[in-house]
Amino acid sequence: MTHSKTGTIHIIGGGIAGISSAYTLTNHNYKVCLWEKEKLPCMYASSRNAAIARSYESDPVLSFAVKKGLLQMIKAEKYTDEFIKKIGLLFKPLEVDYYEDDFISRFPEAEILKSSSKNFQYNQEYSFDGLYIPANGTLDIHNIQQYLLQNMIKKNILISYEHKLIEIARKNNLITNLVFVTPNAEKKIEILENDIIVNATGSWAADSLFNLNYDPLPVLPYKRHLFQLSFKENLNLNMPVLWDEQSDTYLRPEGKTLLATHCDENETNPDDYNLEEREVEKFQSSIINVYPFLKNCQIKNYWACLRTFSKDNRPVVGFDAHIKNFFYAVGWGGRGMSLAFEIGNLVSRRIQVGYNENETENDNPYTSFRFL
Ligand SMILES: Cc1cc2nc3c(=O)[nH]c(=O)nc-3n(C[C@H](O)[C@H](O)[C@H](O)COP(=O)(O)OP(=O)(O)OC[C@H]3O[C@@H](n4cnc5c(N)ncnc54)[C@H](O)[C@@H]3O)c2cc1C
Incomplete structure (x- = not known):
């Protein structure tokens, strides 16, 4: 059953998943309201990545989704500032991307995403052999966010900041009301026929608020630390992103500093953005072992943030199996920013198809029904 455009799509969460969904849905002439608990959008994973x-x-x-997402970004760059600084990505993968050639044969413009073997030498003291992709690199996340938000504002989309969803009422298999807390008062809104509620709440995706008497969706947040490194001497930072999946480390230039991580991954609760001192020691020992030219670096700054994964590591995009007007756009793991332009397409496609009580993974590889 295809979905009628007469209702309103209520998106909960103004991270990259929420704003990408809102941007694409308004382009398809849906009426959209975005609800965000903070004063600004993208205060969590979508800025601290x-x-x-x-x-x-x-x-x-x-494999197909990230390539499509990055190609769209590159296409949109023609009309605005750069989204991707294409310094290239050199990496040692643990598993092969068997779909690279298939994608490039279908979309010839994707040739720039083809990987080939390359060696990187640093001052004759360090050598990294890996696969190189020239059109990868670093993202200007501020520019991406502004592009999506400004286009939404042009379409008169209603964005309500400082509105935290605290209660959901349902009758049978439909949500009937949402209650938000704001700085001034509580606000209750009625959910009408053909309205849809989209859960785009990042690490809060499986908050007890969304249980609605059924088993929670198996999506969990995992904490990761990022470290910004500075150097006393002048280091040549003219390098690609270096990503070694075998030692589980990556680093990339960030102005006159480097951004690096030892890829820590500890399950936690959705509100836990606290720094763990023990990770500093782990980072220092592992990163210098892998990249000896960092031996004189200093940690200038570091922070922790949450990456949210489903049980099989694939995002969840689609209707809830039980509640017919409740939809998920969650579990973007470590790829949400590369997918910034594709998330909205995935969401919009499933909303256009509508709720299907017999949905299978053949119909929708992101279906929430796979966890039943
Ligand atoms: C350390 C780290 C490094 C990463 N590196 C990369 C990378 O290099 N490349 C890449 O592509 N991706 C990377 N990612 C992944 C990417 O950042 C995430 O996949 C993406 O930001 C997730 O976006 P989101 O919108 O789902 O979540 P969020 O950005 O967390 O947004 C969720 C929003 O929902 C709001 N919300 C929650 N509950 C409520 C409520 N009850 N009412 C109203 N609003 C609510 C929150 O306030 C928040 O704004 C990284 C992530 C981390 C943590």
């Missing part, structure tokens, strides 16, 4: 544009992906579904 490593901002790496990476098209190589071993999961066949994600």
Whole structure:
């Protein structure tokens, strides 16, 4: 059953998943309201990430999605400032992207995403052999966010900041009301026929608020630390992003500094953005082992943030199996920023198809029904 455009799509969460969905849905003439608990959009994972544009992906579904997302970004760059600083990505993958050639044969403009063997030498003291992708690199996440938000504002989309969803009422298999807390008061809104509620709440995706008497969706947040490194001497930072999946480390230039991580990944609760001192020691020992030219670096700054994964690591995009007007756009793991332009397409496509009580993974590889 296709979905009628007479209702309103209520998107909960103004991170990249929420604003990408809102941007695309308004382009398809849906009426959209975006609800965000903070004073600004993208205060969590969508701003505190490593901002790496990476098209190589071993999961066949994600392999196509990230490539499509990055190609759209490159296309849109013609009309605005650069989204991707194409310094290239050199990496040692753990698993092969078997779908790279298939994608390029279908979309010849994707040739720039083709990987080939390359060596990187640093001052004769360090050598990195890997696969190189020239059109990957670092993302200007601020520019991406502004582009999506400004286009939404032009379409008169209603964005309500400082509105935290705290209660959901349902009758049978439909949500009937949402209650938000704002700085001044509580606000209750009625959900009408043909309205849809989109859960784009990042690490809060499986908050008890959304249980609605059924088993929670198996999506969990995992904490990761990022470190900004500075140097006393002048280091040549003219390098691609270096990503070694075998030692589980990556680093990339950030102005006159480097951004790096030892890829820590600890399950936690959705509100836990606290720094863990023990990770500093782990980072220092592992990163200098892998990249000896960093031996004189200093940690200038570091922070922790949450990457949210489903049980099979694939995002969840589609209607809830039980509640027919409740939709998920969650579980973007470590790829949400590279997918910034594709998330909205995935969401909009499934909303156009509408709720299907017999949905299978053949119909929708991102279906929430796969966890039943
Ligand atoms: C350390 C780290 C490094 C990363 N590096 C990369 C990278 O290099 N490349 C890449 O492509 N991706 C990367 N990612 C992944 C990417 O950042 C995420 O996939 C993406 O930001 C997730 O976006 P989101 O919108 O789902 O979540 P969020 O950005 O967390 O947004 C969720 C929003 O929902 C709001 N919200 C929650 N609950 C409520 C409520 N009850 N009511 C109203 N609003 C609510 C929150 O306030 C928040 O604004 C990284 C992530 C991390 C943590």
